[in-house]
Amino acid sequence: MAFPYAFRLAARSILYEKWINLLSILTIAAGLLFIAITALSVYNIDVTTKRLPEKFSVMLYLRDNLSGKELENIINTVRKDDTVKRVKYISRDEAMKELKTTLKDTKYVLDGLGENPLPDSIEVKLKDEAVSPDTVKRLTAKLREIKGVDEIEYGEKFLSSIYSLKVGMNTIGIVFVIIMSAGMIFVCYSTVKILFYRKSEEIETYKLLGATKGFIRAPFIIEGAVMGFIGGLLSLIGILSLYYTVIFRLSYTIPLFKTIIFPINISLYLPLAGLFLGMTGAVIAIGRIRY
Structure with a gap:
C-alpha cells in the first residue's frame, strides 16, 4: 500500500472516530506528562548530586x-x-x-x-x-x-540524605516509567483493537478484493503512531506550561526553585516517546488479531 493512501485512511479514521481517539490521546498525554514530571525530578536531583563536590x-x-x-x-x-x-x-x-x-x-x-x-x-x-x-x-x-x-x-546527615534521595528517586522513576509506558501501550492496543472490529465489514471487502495483510494493517499502525505523537505534543505543552507558570514564577519568591533545570532535550523526547508507544500498542493489537 502506498504510504499517502494509508495515511489518508488513518486520518479519516481519527476524525470519524474522534471521541474514542480523543480519549486515547488525552490518556497518553496525561501519562507522558507524569513521566516528564518524574524525569524532571530525577534529572534535577542527579544534577544536584553532581554539583555537590564543588562545595563539599x-x-x-x-x-x-x-x-x-x-x-x-x-x-x-x-x-x-x-x-x-x-x-x-x-x-x-x-x-x-x-x-x-x-x-x-x-x-x-x-x-x-x-x-x-x-x-x-x-x-x-x-x-x-x-x-x-x-x-x-x-x-x-x-x-x-x-x-x-x-x-x-562535614554534614554527614545531609550527604547521606541527598544520596539516599537520588537512589530512591532513580528506582521509583524507573518503576513508574515502566508502569506508565505499559499502561499507555495498553490504551493504544485497546483503541486500535476496538477500531479494527468496528471496521470488520470494510476489512472483509478489502480481503475479497485481494488486499494483503500489510495493506489492511498499515492504516491502524499509522493511526496508533499519530495518536501517540499528538499525545506527546500535548504532554510537552503541559510540562512547559507547568514549568513557566508555576516553577518560573515561584523562583522569584522561593530561591530554591531557581535551581530547577528544564532540559531542552525533553522537547524532542516526549513526542517521539508518544509516537513509539502508540505504534507499539497498534502493532501488538494488529498482530494478535486473526483475520
Missing part, C-alpha cells in the same frame, strides 16, 4: 596550642590520602574574619565575646568521585586518628 568539604578542627611542626605533620598526613584534592589551613583569626563577613550587618553580636573562641581548622576538599557517604565516612574515621585533630564536621 570536610572541616578538621584542631586542638589549641599546636606547634608549627605538629600542624605541618597533620597537613602532610591529610594530603597523603588518595581521595584528597586540596588542603587549606584556616587560623582562628581568619575564621573570625570570615564569620564577620558572613554575618555582615549583624556582626555586632560578636562584640561581647572578648577572646576569639574559634579554633584553628583545616578545610579538606575531596576529589569529585570521592564525595559519597561511604567514602567520606571511611576518610573521616582515618582523620580522627590523627594526633591534634579535636573534631571533624
Whole structure:
C-alpha cells in the first residue's frame, strides 16, 4: 500500500472516530506528562548530586596550642590520602574574619565575646568521585586518628540524605516509567483493537478484493503512531506550561526553585516517546488479531 493512501485512511479514521481517539490521546498525554514530571525530578536531583563536590568539604578542627611542626605533620598526613584534592589551613583569626563577613550587618553580636573562641581548622576538599557517604565516612574515621585533630564536621546527615534521595528517586522513576509506558501501550492496543472490529465489514471487502495483510494493517499502525505523537505534543505543552507558570514564577519568591533545570532535550523526547508507544500498542493489537 502506498504510504499517502494509508495515511489518508488513518486520518479519516481519527476524525470519524474522534471521541474514542480523543480519549486515547488525552490518556497518553496525561501519562507522558507524569513521566516528564518524574524525569524532571530525577534529572534535577542527579544534577544536584553532581554539583555537590564543588562545595563539599570536610572541616578538621584542631586542638589549641599546636606547634608549627605538629600542624605541618597533620597537613602532610591529610594530603597523603588518595581521595584528597586540596588542603587549606584556616587560623582562628581568619575564621573570625570570615564569620564577620558572613554575618555582615549583624556582626555586632560578636562584640561581647572578648577572646576569639574559634579554633584553628583545616578545610579538606575531596576529589569529585570521592564525595559519597561511604567514602567520606571511611576518610573521616582515618582523620580522627590523627594526633591534634579535636573534631571533624562535614554534614554527614545531609550527604547521606541527598544520596539516599537520588537512589530512591532513580528506582521509583524507573518503576513508574515502566508502569506508565505499559499502561499507555495498553490504551493504544485497546483503541486500535476496538477500531479494527468496528471496521470488520470494510476489512472483509478489502480481503475479497485481494488486499494483503500489510495493506489492511498499515492504516491502524499509522493511526496508533499519530495518536501517540499528538499525545506527546500535548504532554510537552503541559510540562512547559507547568514549568513557566508555576516553577518560573515561584523562583522569584522561593530561591530554591531557581535551581530547577528544564532540559531542552525533553522537547524532542516526549513526542517521539508518544509516537513509539502508540505504534507499539497498534502493532501488538494488529498482530494478535486473526483475520
